[in-house]
Amino acid sequence: MPWRSAAAAVLVLAVGGGALALGTDGWSVWTAEGARRQAVLTNPRPLPDYPLTDSRGNALNLAELETPLVVVDLIYTRCPTVCLAMGAQLRTLQTELAATGLSEKVGILSITFDPSDDRQALADYLERFHAIAPNWRAARFDNDEDLERILEQLGVVLIPEPRVGFVHNAAFYLVENGYVVEILEVEDRMGLLAAIRRRAAT
Amino acid sequence: MTPLAALGDRWTLIAIGIVAAIAGTPLGPALAGTMLGHVLVQIPLLVAAGWGIGRYLEPRIDSQLRRWNAGGIPGILLASFAVGFWMIPRWLDGALTDPIVNAAKVVSLVVLAGMPLAWSWPRLHPVARGVVKIELLAMLFRLGWLYVISPDRFCNSYLLTDQVWLGRGLIVVGIALGITWLVPLFWDGFATATDAGAAGTTTR
Numbered sequence: 060m061p062w063r064s065a066a067a068a069v070l071v072l073a074v075g076g077g078a079l080a081l082g083t084d085g086w087s088v089w090t091a092e093g094a095r096r097q098a099v100l101t102n103p104r105p106l107p108d109y110p111l112t113d114s115r116g117n118a119l120n121l122a123e124l125e126t127p128l129v130v131v132d133l134i135y136t137r138c139p140t141v142c143l144a145m146g147a148q149l150r151t152l153q154t155e156l157a158a159t160g161l162s163e164k165v166g167i168l169s170i171t172f173d174p175s176d177d178r179q180a181l182a183d184y185l186e187r188f189h190a191i192a193p194n195w196r197a198a199r200f201d202n203d204e205d206l207e208r209i210l211e212q213l214g215v216v217l218i219p220e221p222r223v224g225f226v227h228n229a230a231f232y233l234v235e236n237g238y239v240v241e242i243l244e245v246e247d248r249m250g251l252l253a254a255i256r257r258r259a260a261t
Numbered sequence: 262m263t264p265l266a267a268l269g270d271r272w273t274l275i276a277i278g279i280v281a282a283i284a285g286t287p288l289g290p291a292l293a294g295t296m297l298g299h300v301l302v303q304i305p306l307l308v309a310a311g312w313g314i315g316r317y318l319e320p321r322i323d324s325q326l327r328r329w330n331a332g333g334i335p336g337i338l339l340a341s342f343a344v345g346f347w348m349i350p351r352w353l354d355g356a357l358t359d360p361i362v363n364a365a366k367v368v369s370l371v372v373l374a375g376m377p378l379a380w381s382w383p384r385l386h387p388v389a390r391g392v393v394k395i396e397l398l399a400m401l402f403r404l405g406w407l408y409v410i411s412p413d414r415f416c417n418s419y420l421l422t423d424q425v426w427l428g429r430g431l432i433v434v435g436i437a438l439g440i441t442w443l444v445p446l447f448w449d450g451f452a453t454a455t456d457a458g459a460a461g462t463t464t465r
Contacts, residue, residue, distance in 0.1 A: 063328050067335035075342030082349055091354035091417050216358065216417035228417040 092228055095214035096242040103238035104212070109205035111170065113198040114181035119168075121209070122237050126166040128255055131232040133215055135173035136184040141229040141245060146188040148248045153191055155252055164259050167195040172210060172217065173224070174203055213239070233258075276313025279306050284367050293357060296419040296427040301434060304347060307367060308340075311375015319380055327380075336381030337393060343373035348404065350415035357418045394442055398435050405431030
């Protein structure tokens with residue numbers, strides 16, 4: 060092989076390898092879901108001041124939630140699958156928080172992304188999981204545009220699915236003083252609790 | 262010479278038409294609507310279109326420049342990286358949610374994959390071709406198997422069932438290509454391979 064081709068091959072290997080390394084954050088992030096979770100770890104994302112109304116009619120603001128730590132999940136109340144799993148995890152979490160005396164510092168907020176979820180639907184949702192008021196609240200955005208924007212900002216992808224409603228990349232968002240600081244797997248309640256304890260201790 | 266004739270033969274026009282249709286019409290999003298359509302139809306079409314355009318450009322490339330790809334190895338490597346990059350679920354997903362990423366996908370698959378393939382494959386040594394074919398088959402089966410058995414979604418924009426269908430599709434394509442490439446070897450492969458220059462191992 061003439062030297063030019065050899066040099067070109069080496070150059071392609073270097074640039075191509077570099078592109079793959081960059082594209083995977085150093086061979087560690089292979090999915091869009093992994094990318095958004097990594098992004099908030101390195102760069103906590105401030106939540107915008109979008110108005111919400113909870114199931115009891117109280118006004119909330121996403122940027123100024125009442126407790127220093129808030130576990131947020133995005134749900135829709137008709138959801139037959141993953142939202143049920145999240146609800147069940149949160150149900151356990153709230154008793155764990157109460158048992159460790161963290162209820163004062165940590166709130167839970169379930170926000171619906173389904174515009175057809177009204178206050179009653181949200182109240183029923185909370186009741187279904189024996190949510191303890193006022194620690195666990197359920198709310199909806201006052202403006203549909205705010206909902207669209209927050210989904211895009213957080214990297215939530217909804218796929219409309221005729222039988223179940225939506226397929227969505229469900230996760231727990233741990234919010235600290237108005238910033239999303241961690242995005243966790245819905246099965247990972249122990250990890251969530253550990254993260255809460257770590258942050259509540261400081 | 263009319264402008265159309267200057268654009269080259271029919272295949273070049275078809276190739277340009279394919280790129281334009283995928284980049285500028287609802288055909289692109291329609292194909293990307295399913296994971297199978299995205300990976301096994303849209304992406305191969307873009308690479309094939311790049312090949313068509315590259316074939317037209319080949320004789321017009323400066324001979325000095327061509328010496329950098331003597332033997333075709335650099336071009337094949339470039340094409341492999343370009344295709345491989347879009348096999349990363351993160352970027353396949355990104356192409357659906359970010360128009361800039363999608364534009365980068367279209368351009369890179371045409372310019373960095375299809376065109377270098379057209380400039381490199383014909384001049385590639387038969388042994389190197391065999392390596393590329395085997396590696397492609399291996400990738401099809403590995404990815405296909407992974408997508409069929411994985412309980413997790415790799416792309417936020419595609420359903421799990423979509424992913425399983427892509428996995429099956431990849432395996433079917435792998436089997437089809439494997440048969441296409443292997444079967445002739447049992448008939449006249451020995452003679453052809455020898456004619457093409459791959460002497461030694463294939464002649465008994």
